[in-house]
Amino acid sequence: MSHSDITAEGRPEARPLNPKDIKTLILSSLGGTLEFYDFVIYALYVDLIVAPLFFPDSLSLFTKELFAWGIFAAGYLVRPIGGIIMAHFGDKVGRKQMFTLSVALMALPTFIIGILPTYNSIGMLAPILLLVMRMLQGAAIGGEMPGAWVFIAEHTPKQRYGFGIGTLTSGITGGILLGFLITIIIDMLFTKVDILNYAWRIPFIIGGIFGIISVYLRRFLSETPIFKELASRKALEKNIPVISVIKNHQFACLLVAILTWSLSTTVMVGVLITPGKILGGMYHLPSIDCRVAGCVVALMLTLGCIFFGWLEDKIGTKRNMIIAWGGLAITSIYFYATLSLDMSLTALYIHCAIFGLFTGAIATLPIVGTRAFPPSIRYSGLSFAYNLAYALFSAITPTLTLYLLNPNHLLGHYAYIGAGVYIAFVALLGVVVGFVSLAQQGWQPVSK
Template structure:
């Protein structure tokens, strides 16, 4: 096989998935599940735990909530830094080493949050330490997700590429479902006073312990065939990988940024914000029912990622993205239009579950993004563009969503459709990127014209 053939391939030649492939998928997905669980569990406890326990009572409720969500946002803002650093070494010394480091970097701060003293014990040092732990978590997740996608893309046979990346993404999003499940169990076992006193620590400690277990399990993974080939042929990037990305792959960065906008909005608004802020806040649905609804949408999201990953291999990128993102646009409008204070719970669960299935469209983001860059700088290219876009749009999205949901702002009497319209907009945007040749075929080595 020539050097050019190695460079243009995204994964090994087509064959059936074997036992080793399934082992790689299982271990990678499990680690992703536990790592994403560690990251999102904070979001599920922001209002209940962080605001009242980590800030002084002298602050107003609004100010405490603002600071609590600010610490949450800090985890997103630091993602590009962690992602770029880990991707740099992932392209230089190997995918596996950074893949293992990222989960270790997530597990330790998660465990520390679980044993962290509150404001009552150590004053302002409590929120400062919490902020530091969130920043470490953000750096870890910045390296984990692009690293995981690249790792699986370079391990999975060509005709199973979509299924492999989709299955891994389902494992990562499964962390959201695990977070909802744990919080439901905590709410069922402990009363509110007990949760505030000590029980809130349990999900973080569990996450930290299982994260360390996943570090151990990743020892049994092997380096990707593509990286081994590049290393053996001394075809690794000689320059700083991210500089090569910025200089020579601006179009690929733009493509990844656009589909990342769609992914980040779908997850943040549709899965993380909706249960508490919209179902519980706007429609006064009981907290336990909101968490159950969140668990359902996360479960269907996990299934949807596998479905649209499988479809990618069967019908191709353009058709798959039209079905997946087009379906999300329609079900998003339908779901948010169906909400009311008196909505029947079975109707709510069904509609939210249907919407959740099509949120699985997010699996097409790593499918498109991973192959948009050449292997020598693939990790850096995906990590740089994905994390930078995620940080930018995650900073904008909560404020924009709250603005759209305000009846005194632009949507007026149709404010209740704010979240649905926003998700539908980014879904249509993602569907249109499926017509982009780079999205459909990925990076191709320039042809050399013979004289």
Template sequence: MALLWHTTAIKLGRKRMFSLSIFMMALPTLVIGALPTYATIGIAAPLLLLLMRIMQGAAIGGEMPGAWVFIAEHTPKQRYGLAIGTLTSGITGGILLGSIIAITIEYQFTEQQIVDFAWRIPFIVGGLFGLIAVYLRRFLQETPIFKELAAQRAFCNELPVKTVLTSHKQACLITALLTWSLSTSIIVIILMTPDVILRGTYHIDRNSALQANCFAVLMLTVGCIFWGYLSDKIGSRLTMLVAYSGLIISASYFYSILSPAISFLTLSSYYGIMGLFVGAVVLTPIIGTRAFPPAIRFSGLSFAYNIAYAIFGGLTPIITGFWLQQSPLAPVYYVSAVAMLAILVGFLPLAYQGWQHQRAK
């Protein structure tokens, strides 16, 4: 998939790829919301659903790395972290919006109504917003770095993945390990905790779990901007040390105080504090986009990020679920271990070798 996105990016440019990726996400989302049922069109219904999900998976493979590269190449060096943090907060803000819509549907419709038709509402709303975003992206300008590369015909002429693996192994390793920390933080703390841990392990009320999760995602969105801004002021290494150390401490306290009798205020407050430190995930694209030279940046970041997320994103729920059977503090152990790894990776000299590739303005 990284090869496909990079080859297309060379032909179309960062701007058009940016628009194409969101279109490939928006259209299948809208189609899913309007998809006929199995009772109406038979086996074609699940096959169409599978096709739409494949298209969404292909789109997200280029959307996030493409967005990070697009913003990185438009941003002055002194505001690099803030710009990527603000962009990433928009991505996490989408999670927040989805959570709010889910809670609203839970309140407004019965379980049978949700099964019958209300489940379609988030897909239709998301698809329409996505198409609006496609239209708005028409007014974006191509990045200066891409224009310079196009003028000099300085693109990589070899098979992109081959170049990435042979000449940029260290950058790939750094990006992949940091993606492990990103995927673990998001999957365990934001996605698994409400249902698997709060409801499944501690039998906390569903509405309380969802509302507390909304507050955590809100703080995650704020955290992306804050930690990105802080990295501009004190450097990515020190920011990573503070942010991931805070994540270890806040996660240790949060999961240790959970009980069926915990108050909603206590649950929300400490979940929100932990969510703020989850914003440390913004350091993955900040360092990752700097690790590759411009000619191979899109392909390198996309390849390393997507391969790592596919591996660790798939293994994390399995590892955490199995570990939870042994100990209710499994999320603490797993998140802390990966956070410590991120800190160590951030202090490796090779994590900063690619910084000279960033264009000074």
């Protein structure tokens, strides 16, 4: 790709998709699927495995769960560190190298978790080692997601920009679907005693092995044409990239942070918390039905990301975000309002599918975020704003969700739609962002 094939904003010009583009998209999406699977599989086993096996029986059940979820949160809190470091070198030495490193950094700790001794074997060293592995996972995912989005944004032709990023995002979120499917298979093949004794290790070991395969596959990817162009013109950022981001691109960071709040709440509450805590805890659905419902939402999320990415290319950012985030605001309220103890599984799965489709609105975050910064600091800008915001909002979201679901607090008799109210609120923030010119057009070079 020559300089003439790159826009002034640092994005590929319009051209037909070629076989190399398709290969890049497939390999990037596959790696993202496996890496996000590795990250979320812990969440699906927190209450069942981590709490009983990695902490002493002398602790109360509440305390065990508190520590187990604390280790889960640690993965989010360390994300900014890994993201900023990897993004720094991604802007300095190349996108591809950091893109490959992030998968390797995820695969190893995931495999180690799968063979980690429990509390009964090594005492308090077990939860300490689990915490360290979880922090390494967090550092990896902090670099992976912004790196993957930038990598595809700088490879995909202008007229397929939304579709490319939406497809990649669907691959990443497909890791959630894969996690649900693997846990369902484990539940069907093994008894609860067998799962506690050894079978819980299988998903982690599988994830580690496939992660190593992903590292190998990413060797066949090429550096982005945008980075090559910057390097050839000696136009790489000469200062520390994140410093330039903080000094010169605060508004872009704000937009990314707002959309990250919308994305993180949608994924955490709508996809990860709802199956177990709401469907299982409040409406007493059997575990297998909760996991199937989670599968339906996750499947439609992956399809929704592709759909709203495609729609971006057809109708533009503002109208796409009105439809995507506005639709999520409406369907989230409807979904949680219609849940009931006597609801049929068929009706539940249909409602999960409709709600899940609009959770695909999250694909608009990387679409807006990757073009909100100039190419020389694009990776650092997106990673800094995204990971800091994700760490902040992931820390408050579980507590805020439980607060809204409690009838003794803010919503009173309407607490049963508390999760829907929270998701609808952040979805409306997404609609508002769609009206901002920087979100619609992206960073523009200053004319001389």
